[in-house]
Structures are given as C-alpha cells and as structure tokens.
Amino acid sequence: MSAGRRVACAVLLLVAGVSLAANWLAPGGYAKQYREATDAPPSRQHWLGTDEIGRDRFARVLYGTRISLLLAPAAALLSTLMAALIGGLAGYLGGVWARIAMAVTDLFLSLPWLFLLIMVRALMPLNVSPLFSIVVTFFMLGLLGWTSAARVLCASSATLKDSDFVRQARASGVRGARLFWIHVLPNLKPVLYAQFWVSIPVFILSEANLGILGLGVAEPMPSWGSLLKELEGLVSVGEEPWKFVPLALLIVVVTSFQLVLSNQEEVAV
Amino acid sequence: MLARRIARHGITLVAIVLLGGFLSALLVRLAPGFDADEAELDPHLNSESIQALRQARAEQHNILRFYLHSLEHAAHGDLGTSISLNQPVAALLRQRIPVTLRMAGMGLLLSWAAAMALALSAAWLRFQTYDTLATVISGTLLCIPAAVLALLSVLWNVPGAIAIALIVFPRDYRYARNLLAKAYSMPHIITARAKGLSEWRILLWHAVPVAAPQLLAVAGVTVSLALGAAIPVEALCGFAGVGQLAWQAALARDLPLLMNITILVTLVTLLANSSADVIGSLVRNQEV
Numbered sequence: 001m002s003a004g005r006r007v008a009c010a011v012l013l014l015v016a017g018v019s020l021a022a023n024w025l026a027p028g029g030y031a032k033q034y035r036e037a038t039d040a041p042p043s044r045q046h047w048l049g050t051d052e053i054g055r056d057r058f059a060r061v062l063y064g065t066r067i068s069l070l071l072a073p074a075a076a077l078l079s080t081l082m083a084a085l086i087g088g089l090a091g092y093l094g095g096v097w098a099r100i101a102m103a104v105t106d107l108f109l110s111l112p113w114l115f116l117l118i119m120v121r122a123l124m125p126l127n128v129s130p131l132f133s134i135v136v137t138f139f140m141l142g143l144l145g146w147t148s149a150a151r152v153l154c155a156s157s158a159t160l161k162d163s164d165f166v167r168q169a170r171a172s173g174v175r176g177a178r179l180f181w182i183h184v185l186p187n188l189k190p191v192l193y194a195q196f197w198v199s200i201p202v203f204i205l206s207e208a209n210l211g212i213l214g215l216g217v218a219e220p221m222p223s224w225g226s227l228l229k230e231l232e233g234l235v236s237v238g239e240e241p242w243k244f245v246p247l248a249l250l251i252v253v254v255t256s257f258q259l260v261l262s263n264q265e266e267v268a269v
Numbered sequence: 270m271l272a273r274r275i276a277r278h279g280i281t282l283v284a285i286v287l288l289g290g291f292l293s294a295l296l297v298r299l300a301p302g303f304d305a306d307e308a309e310l311d312p313h314l315n316s317e318s319i320q321a322l323r324q325a326r327a328e329q330h331n332i333l334r335f336y337l338h339s340l341e342h343a344a345h346g347d348l349g350t351s352i353s354l355n356q357p358v359a360a361l362l363r364q365r366i367p368v369t370l371r372m373a374g375m376g377l378l379l380s381w382a383a384a385m386a387l388a389l390s391a392a393w394l395r396f397q398t399y400d401t402l403a404t405v406i407s408g409t410l411l412c413i414p415a416a417v418l419a420l421l422s423v424l425w426n427v428p429g430a431i432a433i434a435l436i437v438f439p440r441d442y443r444y445a446r447n448l449l450a451k452a453y454s455m456p457h458i459i460t461a462r463a464k465g466l467s468e469w470r471i472l473l474w475h476a477v478p479v480a481a482p483q484l485l486a487v488a489g490v491t492v493s494l495a496l497g498a499a500i501p502v503e504a505l506c507g508f509a510g511v512g513q514l515a516w517q518a519a520l521a522r523d524l525p526l527l528m529n530i531t532i533l534v535t536l537v538t539l540l541a542n543s544s545a546d547v548i549g550s551l552v553r554n555q556e557v
Contacts, residue, residue, distance in 0.1 A: 103284070103285070103288070106281070106285055107285050107288055107289050107292070107535070110285055110289065110493070110535045110538045110539050110542070111289065111493075111531070111534060111535060111538070112493050112494065112496045112497025112500070112534065112538070114415065114497040114498075114500050114501065115496070115497055115500055115515060115534060118500060118515070118516060118519050119293065119296070119527065119531070120296065121519075122519035122520050122522070123299075123519070123522065201412075205412075205414050205415075208414040208416070208417070209414045209415055209416045209501060212414065212416035212417065212420065212501070212505070213416055213501060213505075228414065228416070228417055228420075231420045231421075232420055234420075234424055235424075236424070237424065237425075247413070247417060250412070250413075250414070251409065251412045251413060254411075254412035255408065255409070255412050258408060258411070258412065
C-alpha cells in the first residue's frame, strides 16, 4: 500500500473514530440551543461557534459526520445488492430480460443524476420526522444508484455465463438459480466490491447536494448537506471562516476515499 | 451501415424518451399528497369553483389516459398548462431553454477548453510535477458538492457558466488525461518519437486522432453532467432557466411541467450521446 493511501486510511479512521465519540466529545448534543449565544464565533465553550439558533456547530459537525459516514455505506450496500441482482441476473438470463434491464438502465442513465434525485426526493413526503428523512434520503440514494453498476455487472455476468467453468458446471447438471448463486455471483465479487466502495463518496456528495437544496436530512438532525446550507447566508469568505469547517472536512473525507479507492475505480468501470 | 446505426439510435431514443415521460408522470401520480390542492383552501372560492378545480384534477387520475392525451396534444404543439405557475408549459420552456442552453453550453465549452489545455500540455510536457498539480486541482474540485460550487459562485460573484465549468471540468480532465496518456503509451507513438518526430507533430498527427473517438463519446456524456450541474447553479444563483424550473416543478408536484421537462432533458441527453456515438464511429471509419 502506498504512503498516500495509508495516510488516507488513517484520516478516514480518525474521522470515523472522532464522529463515533461524538457523545463524549460533545455531550450537549446536536439539538441543544444556547440561546444566550446565537450565531456566536468560536470560543472555549463552542469550538466552532454556534449557528443562528444557538446550536453548537462542533457537535453538529460530529453528529453530521457520523450520519453521513454510517449511512452512505448502507446506501452503497443497497445499490450494490440491487445492481448484483438486476445486472447480474439480466446478464445471466440474457435475451429479453437483458434487453429490458438495459432499457431501464439506459433510461435512468439518460437523466442527470441530480435531476433524478431531486425529482424522486421531491415526490416523497417532505414534512417527515428527522429520523425518517435520513432513512428516506439514503434509501433513495441506494435505490437509484444501482444503474451504472448494473450495466457493468450485466456485461461481466454475460461473459461468465459462457466461460468454461460455467459450461462444465452446466454439463454436470447444475442448473438455474444454483448455477447463478454458486458459480456466477461469487465471480462477480471484485466488481461488486469495487462498486460498493466507489459508491460511498458519490452518495456522500449527493446527500450534501440534496441537503443544500433543502431536500436532504430534516432539521434538527445534522448532516453535511444541512451544515453546508449555512454557506448560503455568507456575505464574504473572510467574515466567518469557521463556517467552512464542514466543507473542509467533507473535502478531506471524500479526497481520502478517492485516494483509497484509486485502483477500485478501474475495476468498477 | 451508418443509416442503420442512426435509425437504431433514433428508435431507442424515441422509446426511452416516451418511457421516461410516462415514468415521471407515474411517479408524480403515486406521490403522497398528489390530490391535495392549496387553491381549494382559498375562502374566496365558492363550492362550484372548488368543484371545477377538482374536476380539472380528476382528468389526471387515470395516468395512462392522461399521458396519451398529453402526447396527442403535444403533437399539435400544446404541452399543457403548468399547475403551479398557471402558464402554458410551451411558453415557459421557450423562455427558459435559451438561458440554460447558453449557460450550460458556455460552461461545457470552458470546461472542455481547460481540460484539453491541461491534459494536452501534461501529455506533451511530461513533467511529473505539472501532472500532479493538475490532478490535485481536478481531484479537489471533484470532492466539492456541485451545490457548494454554486453557492461559492454567488459569494464571489462569478458567472453561472464558470460554476458549471468548474463542476464539469474534473470529469473532463480525468477522461482526457487518461485517454491521452493511453494514446501516448501506444507503440506507434514510441516509434515516432524514436524516429525523431517533433512533439507537436506526434501530438497532432498521432496521439489526438487515436483518442478522438473516445473523447467525442465522453463529450456526449458531459452534456448530461452540464444539465445536472445547471440545476443547483440555477436554483441557488437565481437564474431563470430549465434547471430552476425543474426544481420548482418538483417541489410543487406540477405534473404537466415535470413530465415535459423530463422528456426534454432525456431527449437532449440522448441526442448528445447518440450524436457523439455516430460522429465517433465516422471518425473511426475515416481512420480505417
């Protein structure tokens, strides 16, 4: 493993560890309001200051990081499983099934990713509980993010179907679902593994975009998207630079993911 | 051969566009709260007016009938009326399309110009530091959410086209750099260099033609990226384009508007991809 990748792994572990320790590092919680100190600059009590309704920004960054870092992999897992089932099965079955699956994939891929997300998210209930909004946001990312992976898996699965070992298994009497589960699917693992890891930073950025546009995780629950929404009211960069901390952290985390996954992308595409 | 390829693209394009329109209409119809209409709460309306409003919405209940009816009207140039903005969809699109096309087009042009300039100079100069610097810049931009770049463009008073260019640039640069690097590692270029051909000649006569068909395909894909980038840029920077309209239509669950925008976006994206594919195959055939 290269030095850059090792540093990136260490950074990710550090950020994940610190966010998991949010309960101890920020015992006040993400929703507690300090009404005597609204929109306050950084101080000994509030390391990153407070937001416009007096909530500790440091606590919100920690809890927001935890939500994004826990749920983006969950959404990536869902999308990878869907891609494996839809793309893998379509490639394995071939014929009309593959054509239908690829037509649906083409349709999804022909729409810009953000347009698709906004359209589907806006059609879901907007006045939901904060916890439900987290589930809805990341579940939607998982449900819609399978298409490009499915295309790759369909091609890989179609190639595997005609490989010698699958022909031999078929000649030995292995058929249908068993052939797919035992012989085809395990051989798709490198692509699935790569897709899973590549999807995580994509979903983190997508959640941030949705949050800024007001369609992400609902208040008072923090997420990188809702934290970055604060930048909307800024007049100049130099005025309140501490408001850029969530953005800096997001860039560091996504960059670390890109560094760690630099070889995975070649497998995934 | 080419005619058959174009015909196949055309049929796929029409099928996907029609399917996209239908699915968007279906999604809106199934969305919770579809039947609710704030206008019914207006105390100035009498029971007959409320009944008329309900009657108007009732026509949209059978989604297949609504969709076929809309297609029939669309064939005659009538795209329906926006529920939330109370204006003809055709007029709204006519006003907004030029804004988005101008901004996204300019953004794409700037992004491709910067990406090609950097990728070509990196491939030509072959300085590790230069290549690393360009990769770090594009990598950092890739890690910033599109909506943040849109917000920063408002903060720094930067034109929307530049915000779109910054969103699309990292993808363009990455593809262009990789394709040119791959072209430069091909045996015929190594031979050309060994024979003492100038770097300029190697670049223009031997490297670019090899990478051109794939670069064209990537250019087609980036149209979709630019249209996607136009949504946060227009919504957050206040540009009255199709991106902002899509955003408003989605929030207001405006069925006719959303359906037409989906058809338009799908059509533009597929047309760009198909054109890039056809031109790419023409370039390939000329080389052969």
